[in-house]
Structure formats: structure tokens, C-alpha cells
Amino acid sequence: MNRATLVRKSLFRKKVRAILLILSIAIAFFIFGALGAFYKAFNSGVEVAAADRLVTVNKINFTVTMPLAYQARVAQVEGVRNVSHASWFGGYYQEPQNFVQTFAVDPETYLIAYDELTLPPEQREAFLTDRTCLAAGRALANQYGWSLGDRIPLLSNIWQQQDGSSAWDFTICAIFDADDDAVPTNYAIFHYDYFNETLAFNRDQLGWLIVSTTDPALNAEVSQAIDALFANSPAETETTTEAAFTQAFLEQIGNIGLILTSVIGAAFATILMIVGTTMVLAVDERTKEIAVMKTLGFTAPSIFAMTLGEVFLLSLLGGLIGLGLAWTLVSLAAESLAGFIPGLGISLDIALIALALMVGLALLTGLLPAMRAMNVQISTALGKL
Amino acid sequence: MTEDLRQDTLYQLDHVSKSYTRGKERVDIFTDLTMQIGRGEFIAIMGPSGSGKTTILNLLGGIDRPSAGEIAFKGQRIDNLGQGKLATWRAHNVGFIFQFYNLMPTLTAIENVELPLLLLKMSGKERRRRAETALDIVGIADRAGHKPRQLSGGQQQRVAIARAIVADPAVLMCDEPTGDLDRESANSVLETLQLLNTELGKTIVMVTHDPAAASFAKKELHLDKGRFVEREALA
Ligand SMILES: Nc1ncnc2c1ncn2[C@@H]1O[C@H](COP(=O)(O)OP(=O)(O)OP(=O)(O)O)[C@@H](O)[C@H]1O
Ligand SMILES: [Mg+2]
Numbered sequence: 001m002n003r004a005t006l007v008r009k010s011l012f013r014k015k016v017r018a019i020l021l022i023l024s025i026a027i028a029f030f031i032f033g034a035l036g037a038f039y040k041a042f043n044s045g046v047e048v049a050a051a052d053r054l055v056t057v058n059k060i061n062f063t064v065t066m067p068l069a070y071q072a073r074v075a076q077v078e079g080v081r082n083v084s085h086a087s088w089f090g091g092y093y094q095e096p097q098n099f100v101q102t103f104a105v106d107p108e109t110y111l112i113a114y115d116e117l118t119l120p121p122e123q124r125e126a127f128l129t130d131r132t133c134l135a136a137g138r139a140l141a142n143q144y145g146w147s148l149g150d151r152i153p154l155l156s157n158i159w160q161q162q163d164g165s166s167a168w169d170f171t172i173c174a175i176f177d178a179d180d181d182a183v184p185t186n187y188a189i190f191h192y193d194y195f196n197e198t199l200a201f202n203r204d205q206l207g208w209l210i211v212s213t214t215d216p217a218l219n220a221e222v223s224q225a226i227d228a229l230f231a232n233s234p235a236e237t238e239t240t241t242e243a244a245f246t247q248a249f250l251e252q253i254g255n256i257g258l259i260l261t262s263v264i265g266a267a268f269a270t271i272l273m274i275v276g277t278t279m280v281l282a283v284d285e286r287t288k289e290i291a292v293m294k295t296l297g298f299t300a301p302s303i304f305a306m307t308l309g310e311v312f313l314l315s316l317l318g319g320l321i322g323l324g325l326a327w328t329l330v331s332l333a334a335e336s337l338a339g340f341i342p343g344l345g346i347s348l349d350i351a352l353i354a355l356a357l358m359v360g361l362a363l364l365t366g367l368l369p370a371m372r373a374m375n376v377q378i379s380t381a382l383g384k385l
Numbered sequence: 386m387t388e389d390l391r392q393d394t395l396y397q398l399d400h401v402s403k404s405y406t407r408g409k410e411r412v413d414i415f416t417d418l419t420m421q422i423g424r425g426e427f428i429a430i431m432g433p434s435g436s437g438k439t440t441i442l443n444l445l446g447g448i449d450r451p452s453a454g455e456i457a458f459k460g461q462r463i464d465n466l467g468q469g470k471l472a473t474w475r476a477h478n479v480g481f482i483f484q485f486y487n488l489m490p491t492l493t494a495i496e497n498v499e500l501p502l503l504l505l506k507m508s509g510k511e512r513r514r515r516a517e518t519a520l521d522i523v524g525i526a527d528r529a530g531h532k533p534r535q536l537s538g539g540q541q542q543r544v545a546i547a548r549a550i551v552a553d554p555a556v557l558m559c560d561e562p563t564g565d566l567d568r569e570s571a572n573s574v575l576e577t578l579q580l581l582n583t584e585l586g587k588t589i590v591m592v593t594h595d596p597a598a599a600s601f602a603k604k605e606l607h608l609d610k611g612r613f614v615e616r617e618a619l620a
Binding site: 003005013294295296297298299300305379382 | 443448468469472474476477481483489490491500501503509513548
């Protein structure tokens with residue numbers, strides 16, 4: 001037996017209580033790990049947004065389209081280097097649950113705007129010239145096992161062709177990578193023209209403009225100039241930086257950051273109170289034993305350390321179990337969600353924050369009981385020796 | 386006072402006072418108590434409830450400090466040691482035996498006995514070996530793996546005695562060690578204490594209400610109104 005045994009045995013003196021405490025801590029850390037991983041994956045778009053890229057959307061809402069002619073007009077604005085556009089296709093492959101993020105784009109300008117995307121020269125050429133080409137990102141191609149030359153029909157849950165069909169046929173003629181792992185490649189792009197010509201309704205409309213400026217310092221000026229151009233027209237615009245656009249896109253899904261912080265905060269506030277009070281009670285109910293230990297010669301600092309150690313053990317056990325569960329769930333989900341949310345995983349920084357939380361939790365809930373334990377008076381606690 | 390620091394003096398108390406303040410009122414338990422306790426003594430302290438028996442054990446055992454006066458143990462003063470030093474001094478020099486055994490409920494008998502050894506420098510193996518020996522001495526080695534609640538009162542008190550002697554202290558402080566036991570168990574615990582005194586030379590200070598228990602001691606002290614009255618044991 002050693003002091004560690006002592007700490008462990010006193011934590012598990014009431015097994016059910018210890019297990020419930022560990023479970024409640026594990027749940028909080030599970031929530032933290034799982035939600036944190038999703039949040040991080042969602043936000044990776046914001047982190048990789050280029051500084052000189054602006055996005056122009058319809059002022060009403062980014063899901064409302066605007067005239068195709070806007071592209072040419074924005075290209076005239078001073079300080080604009082390149083203008084591309086994209087439209088949301090909302091595709092799926094074979095089954096509706098096989099969601100494929102697909103955009104109808106203006107190929108040439110799109111590859112200029114997103115110069116972080118890399119593809120071999122002959123594939124680039126094929127993509128630019130072949131109207132029915134689908135350029136798939138590496139992550140997406142891997143997910144469905146697509147390779148060059150495959151004929152892929154994609155169905156849209158938004159659009160319809162003139163013949164009433166909602167299926168478009170494509171050939172994979174290019175598979176693109178990115179020069180940075182953080183840049184998602186979980187989507188596909190194809191010719192806007194091919195899409196526009198076959199549409200049953202809403203032709204000659206685009207989803208949003210991707211504007212590259214000649215200098216990030218001009219961003220504010222250019223944004224204002226673009227929006228001024230279409231002021232008082234039926235389709236007014238709102239131009240923001242790509243980072244802000246991605247953020248706004250996320251906020252459309254819900255203010256994820258706030259929700260996550262609230263949920264995690266509530267979970268931690270709850271366990272803070274539960275663990276805190278339980279530990280105080282646990283120490284109070286064994287003041288006599290602590291007094292005996294002191295009588296035997298255990299000093300106040302060593303009683304303090306052992307009590308705090310007990311709360312650390314509790315916090316680490318619960319925290320690591322919770323994080324382990326989150327890791328398991330996220331790893332399982334990452335596979336099936338690879339196309340939708342790339343880069344889903346418990347990253348090192350999430351794990352480190354979790355570890356810091358475990359330490360913080362242990363300190364916050366452990367200091368009070370440890371002080372109470374340390375200050376137990378032998379003669380009062382034992383009454384009779 | 387030098388003549389009192391003879392080789393066979395374990396404790397030397399000089400003009401020791403102890404008082405408690407209860408609200409505004411000051412209660413004197415002892416005033417100006419001077420006495421010695423020799424090595425190898427087995428003293429029974431008797432006296433009415435509230436007379437200060439536990440208080441004197443606490444002073445001798447280094448749990449409490451006197452309000453005035455000096456207490457020396459083996460010629461070294463202990464009344465002026467700080468809390469931390471006093472704790473370490475207790476771990477090395479005193480064994481405690483309580484009326485209600487006060488074993489750790491989560492630990493087995495042998496782990497309870499090992500507990501005080503965590504405060505001394507020795508290997509885990511050595512701790513285990515010493516604890517086994519101590520359990521052997523008090524005749525309860527066969528229950529080493531039992532938790533306190535699986536043991537009778539008498540058996541628990543034996544484990545507590547093993548815990549008290551395992552660090553090989555010079556003196557044992559016993560506060561009504563048989564107060565919770567039936568006659569038979571009490572006698573066998575007292576015989577064990579007697580054995581520790583005669584065979585291992587442990588100095589024992591035992592508080593008791595029971596004259597039969599006191600008769601196992603070599604000397605009886607009666608405490609009344611802050612004064613000790615000595616009476617050589619008849620047994
Ligand atoms: N921490 C304390 N604060 C105030 N008064 C105390 C304290 N400890 C003991 N006393 C008082 O000192 C007196 C002696 O107490 P002590 O416990 O030494 O008596 P005792 O002889 O052991 O009695 P008993 O036979 O009931 O155990 C009592 O009047 C008690 O109320
Ligand atoms: Mg008493």
C-alpha cells in the first residue's frame with residue numbers, strides 16, 4: 001500500500017457515489033469533446049478564408065439568387081482583380097442521404113479565385129473545356145470511390161431540368177487537391193453553362209459572386225463600391241469578406257458558437273456544483289478518519305494534497321472517459337460525414353483544452369474540501385481520543 | 386532539574402498548565418503540574434469525567450500543547466514544536482489506541498497497520514513485512530485481509546494495537562481502550578498491552594474508568610481537580 005492506494009480507496013469508499021460522479025463528469029467532457037470537434041470542423045472554413053476574397057450575396061439572404069449580368073458589372077469596379085460566381089446545386093448521389101456538396105461555377109474565374117486548389121495541367125484543361133465535366137475534390141472522390149472517367153449522375157433536390165428530370169449526368173474529368181490540408185476538398189464543381197441551359201426555371205441567375213481584390217487593403221472600399229452599384233435595384237447586394245461570409249453561413253445554421261458555449265457551460269456549471277458539494281460532504285463525513293490520520297502523524301499539507309489528489313483522480317477519470325467516448329463517436333461519425341464535414345476529429349487543441357478543464361475542475365471543486373480536510377482539529381473531531 | 390533527566394525518565398513535565406476559554410470564561414484543567422514518567426512504566430489514569438484525562442493524554446501524545454510550562458520527551462522539549470514537527474514527532478514516537486478503534490473502514494486490517502509506516506522512510510516490502518509482524522504480535526495475523534466491519538470489536542482493537550506499535554514507538558497512549566469491549570475481550574486486550582509493556586518495554590499510559598482494567602497497570606494515578614494522586618497497584 002502507498003499514498004496513491006489511499007487516495008484511490010478513499011475515492012471509491014462509496015462505489016455508487018464515485019461511479020455516478022465519474023459518469024457525470026464523463027458526460028460533460030463527452031459533450032465538450034463531441035461538440036468541440038464539430039464546431040472546429042465547421043469553423044475550419046473561416047480559418048482558411050483568403051484575405052483578399054470578397055463574397056457578394058443577395059442582400060435579402062444568401063440563398064436568394066441575383067442576375068448573371070452582375071458578374072460583368074462587378075468586374076468593372078476599381079480594385080477588382082477577378083470575379084467568379086457559384087450556385088448551389090444541392091446534389092446527392094443515388095440516394096438522398098448520399099449528400100454531395102456541388103456548385104455550378106464559372107470554371108476559368110473560379111480556379112483563379114481559388115488558386116489554393118491544385119490539379120494536373122491536363123485535368124485542368126479537361127475541366128475548362130468539357131461542359132459535362134465534374135471536378136471532384138479528393139476527399140469527396142475518396143468517399144465514393146470515384147476515379148477519372150467515371151460517369152456520375154447527380155440529383156438535385158432544388159433544381160429541375162426542362163424535361164422534368166432532376167438528374168444531371170457528369171463525367172469525372174478532374175480530381176482536385178489543395179495545397180493545405182485545412183482547405184476542404186469535400187465538394188465538386190461543374191460548368192455553370194451546362195446547368196443554366198438545362199434549367200426549367202430561374203435561368204441566368206447566379207448564387208453568389210466571389211470577388212478577388214488587387215489588395216486586401218482595398219476590401220472595404222471595393223465592398224462599398226459593389227453594393228452601391230446595385231443599390232435600389234430589385235436585387236441589392238451585400239458584400240463581405242469570405243471569412244465573414246463563412247461565419248454568416250454558419251450562423252444561418254444557428255449561432256453555433258453561442259449554443260455550444262451555452263450547452264458546454266451549463267454542463268460544466270452543473271458538474272461543478274455536483275462534484276463540489278459531493279466532495280465537501282464526502283470530506284465532512286470522514287472528519288473522524290482525517291483526525292485519526294493526523295493523530296498518526298500525517299501533516300496538514302499532506303492531508304490537503306491527498307484530498308486534492310482524490311478530486312484530481314476523479315476529474316481525470318471522468319474527463320478521460322468522456323473524451324474517449326467523444327473520440328469514439330467522432331471517429332465513427334467522421335467516416336460517414338467525411339463528405340459533409342471534412343476534418344472532423346478530436347484535434348490536439350481540443351484534447352489540451354479538455355485537459356486544462358479537468359485540472360480547472362479539480363482545482364475548483366477540490367480546493368474547498370481539501371482545505372476543510374486540512375483544517376480538521378484532532379481533539380474536536382475525535383471528541384474522545 | 387538536571388537530576389530529573391535521568392536515563393530512565395521518558396517524560397518530564399514542569400509547571401504545566403492547560404486551560405480552555407469557553408466564551409469569556411477561562412477553565413483551568415491543570416495548573417502547575419510537575420511530574421515524570423519513567424521508561425517502561427504502565428500507568429493507568431483514572432478519574433471522574435471531565436477531570437482532564439484525555440487532555441493529559443493529548444499533551445503527552447503531542448496532539449495538544451500546554452498553555453504554560455514545559456514538556457520534555459527523552460530530554461527534548463516537545464511543547465514548543467510547530468504543528469508539522471509535532472506530527473512527525475508523533476509518527477516516530479507515539480502509538481495511539483482509541484476507545485472506538487478508529488480504523489480506516491476502506492482499508493484491510495494489514496493496510497490499516499501499514500498506514501503509520503507511510504510516514505517513515507521504507508520500501509513497500511518492508512512496510513508489509515513489518516505490518517505482518519505487528520499483526521502476529523497481537524495474534525490476529527489470520528485476519529490480515531479483513532475489513533474492519535468484518536471483525537469483532539476485540540479483533541478491531543487488536544488491529545488498532547498493531548497499528549499503534551508498528552512504527553516501534555517508545556510510548557503508547559490508550560484512551561479507554563477497553564471501554565467498548567465485553568469483559569473477555571477486554572481482558573485479552575489488556576493482557577496484550579501488559580505483554581507489550583513487559584516483553585517489548587513499551588511505556589504505556591492508559592486512561593480507564595474501569596478498576597479491573599486499571600489493575601493490569603503497574604501504577605494507578607487518580608486525577609482530581611487538576612492533581613494526581615498516586616496509588617501503587619495491588620495486582
Ligand atoms: N477543545 C476544548 N475546548 C474547550 N474545553 C475543552 C476542550 N477539550 C476539553 N475541554 C474541557 O476540558 C475538560 C476536561 O476534558 P477531558 O476530555 O480531558 O476530560 P476526561 O477526563 O477525558 O473526561 P471523560 O472521562 O468524559 O473522557 C472538560 O471540562 C472539557 O469540557
Ligand atoms: Mg476522555
